[in-house]
Amino acid sequence: MVSSGNNYKETVSQLISWGHWFSFFNIIAAMLLGTRYIIHSDWPESLMGQLYMGLSWVGHFGFLVFGFYILILFPASFLIPSQRLMRLFAVLVGTIGQTILILDTHAYESLELHLSPLVWDLLLSGERTELNARWQYLFIVVPAIFLLQLFLSEWLWRKLRKLTRKHVGVPIASVFGLCFLASHLIYIWADANLYRPVTAQRSNFPLSYPMTAKSFMERHGLLDRQEYARLQEKQGVENSESIRYPLKPLSFSDKGSGQNLLVIMIDGLRSDMVTTETMPYLSAYAQQNLNFTDHYSTGNDSTLGTFGLFYGLPGAYNTSIRAEHSPPVLLETLTKRGYRFGLFSGSGFADVIYPQAIFTKDQIALAAALNPEPPHSDQQAIANMQSWLSKQTPGKPWFGYLELVSVQDYEDADHAIEATFSPSLKDTQPGEDSSIDPAELLKNSYRNAAYYVDEQLIAVFDSLMKRDMLDNTIVMITANHGTEFNETGTNSWGSGSNYSQYQLKVPLIVHWPDSQRAQISRSTSHLDIVPTLMETLLSTTTAPEFYSSGISLFDNSNKRRWVLAGDNQDIVVVQPEGTTIVDKYGNYTVYDAEYRMQDNGKPKLSTLMQVMHELKRFYQPGSAQ
Incomplete structure (x- = not known):
């Protein structure tokens, strides 16, 4: 019994150590995939904006992957006694996570939205569109991701003792932790000062919720709420995306009717x-x-x-x-x-x-x-x-x-x-x-x-x-x-x-x-x-x-x-059968012709794609500051 207890403790200890390294390499993979968000997003022109982008890229994906490890793999290390079964479970979790991340990057590039109920409903609606076809091709890479995760799992298990002796876990964790903390502190400052090159990056990455502290700063005399509101309204205009209007010089056949x-x-x-x-x-x-x-x-x-x-x-x-x-x-x-x-x-x-x-x-x-x-x-x-x-x-x-x-x-x-x-x-x-x-x-x-x-x-x-x-x-x-x-x-x-x-x-x-x-x-x-x-x-x-x-x-x-209506916050699509409202986060509500909410109503992907294209046509590429 004593031997059995020692074996259990040793196995759990090894699985926890292995899980840390497994998470670390998945963080690196997630960061590499995350470069797709950076490429598709507008590159900040200021040095502070670029610094924030780099820190949030490292800190956010480090926190995101390690958070899933703490929530899923760490408890599973105590519940699944077989190291082979536990590693297979981790491989499946890693495969699912990386696949979802790939799908999210594709949704962001195509619709400028992260995965949400709207995006899932559109893609699972069965409507035949170019986006749906390209989306389905992405699932071809799932077996490749599974095999890479399986190889990583086996390689790490074999090299575990050698990796453990290097004692680099704490420095690596410190780097990710400092990047995560620094990015949120910068955002708190940027939000209080309405610093657009940083605040414009709020939704670049999935599940990104930067910290704000306006109420705390106001209580301690560090923020004037009225002045903040005035600057916020002014900045909403001054820091908008650059527009190309008209898209090309106009030509005319004659001087017109003169009416x-x-x-x-x-x-x-x-x-x-x-x-x-x-x-x-x-x-x-x-x-x-x-x-x-x-x-x-x-x-x-x-x-x-x-x-x-x-x-x-x-x-x-x-x-x-x-x-x-x-x-x-x-x-x-x-x-x-x-x-x-x-x-x-x-x-x-x-x-x-x-x-x-x-x-x-x-x-x-x-x-x-x-x-x-x-x-x-x-x-x-x-x-x-x-x-x-x-x-x-x-x-x-x-x-x-x-x-x-x-x-x-x-x-x-x-x-x-x-x-x-x-x-x-x-x-x-x-x-x-x-x-x-x-x-x-x-x-x-x-x-x-x-x-x-x-x-x-x-x-x-x-x-x-x-x-x-x-x-x-x-x-x-x-x-x-x-x-x-x-x-x-x-x-x-x-x-x-x-x-x-x-x-x-x-x-x-x-x-x-x-x-x-x-x-x-x-x-x-x-x-x-x-x-x-x-x-x-x-x-x-x-x-x-x-x-x-x-x-x-x-x-x-x-x-x-x-018919298209709405503002910067809401996309409104009016059709004979009803009205669809989509907010900037991808949440949607469907109403019938009498403006009664339809619980099971769903917008058509093809219509939404046309609408979102129309709302981007006149913007200069890479215009956000």
Whole structure:
């Protein structure tokens, strides 16, 4: 019995020593595979960023592999009495681990995502795609990995005594430990100081969760939270990825049609408000012109929707555009063609997207000159536009942009708007106990604002007809986003709270001289407006793919299967059967057409691949700093 006990202790001791060396060589193998992440990621330009990358590469894979040893192989050394059986078990664990790492590197190179429920679901869906085919070929290497692990296991067992005598285990462990600790300390400093060359590497490696200590530093007076938030917002723009926009210089067949262009953007107006009851004038106007009944904004808030309208790009690109101050190709081309600009807003262009991206300094100065000092209003903006129109010379083309905000500001403007739909907020006093549904009050006030804007539009078109301009003016009426009153039952109100049709679907009514009236039911997007104007108004011969993510509204041959929306955090794919939302970590949620969550819903791999390609096309390779 004593002999048996000694043999057990000796075997366990040998297996533990062997396991350390087995883990060490698997760490080296994992680091070699991990170079694929480094190659595919953007190389940091600063010395500190490069130092962090090297330290995290050594420390992270050392910790990752050794962590699995502690959790799996170390306990197994006590539970599996046979050294041969234990080594076979370790070989299987090593083979599985290295195979998963290879698969993860492939997912990172293909989708820029690590293995997640989304990636697994896509790859196991059975859908035949190029990615799936290449993924399956990777399993050919599994037998080779198994044989290498088996050889390593046997070689280490034979050389165990010789390796043990070298006494290098502690120095090796110290190197990995110091690298791991140093990388996290650097990240704590970088996170507190918003040092982009380090923080941009947060998700380079799988299962990477760098330490942060903002709360600790704030408690000890080492961090000013307000200053941190201010710098964080500023840095989000300044350190965005470099963008190539357009992808190549544009060419043109002629100087264009020379028609005037008027874009009317009604802030916050959702598409189902254009009815004979709520907006009778605009509804009648839609029936007499081109009415796109299934049109979507590029986002669920003012910034993203306005950005997509002018640039024809998904909202995810907006920070890069703002950082580089790249003007919209549409407005740049109109300027080069000699168009006179008339910019009018019921809010004085209060949204920061206008000065930061859309308009140049000269155009901002022009807008300030054309719009009076506060208080601004839609009525005043329309009066200013009428005055400006009266000064336009026939034969000289102009571009007018009118932003109306009464619908978006319906709660503040309710007291000044006649109550056509009751009960509304105007019928209740603050603090008054009312049994009326709050949603009904809000929605009726919203409809009153829409009715008010509808009446204001009459003055705009009267001015165009009075001056015989309609026959030579393209007019586009749309909105930057919709507004919800909890129709989805998810406690969502207003905008920016979800991606339902109530917040994304907006009207698009187009008056195009000499075109036949039509109601177009196929899906269209704000992404399509720029290509339409560039091709038909300005006669560009450059394909839309080089300056936009959309297609011409008049291109009936290219029927889209999905509409893209979202921002830097969420990828939103809207399809007739429902909406899929994927966050930046690869987690996804699928909703049906009524925006009800589908527990078993899964996105299609082919669709997701197309979407992710579209969200990367305009970035400069290796642009992150």
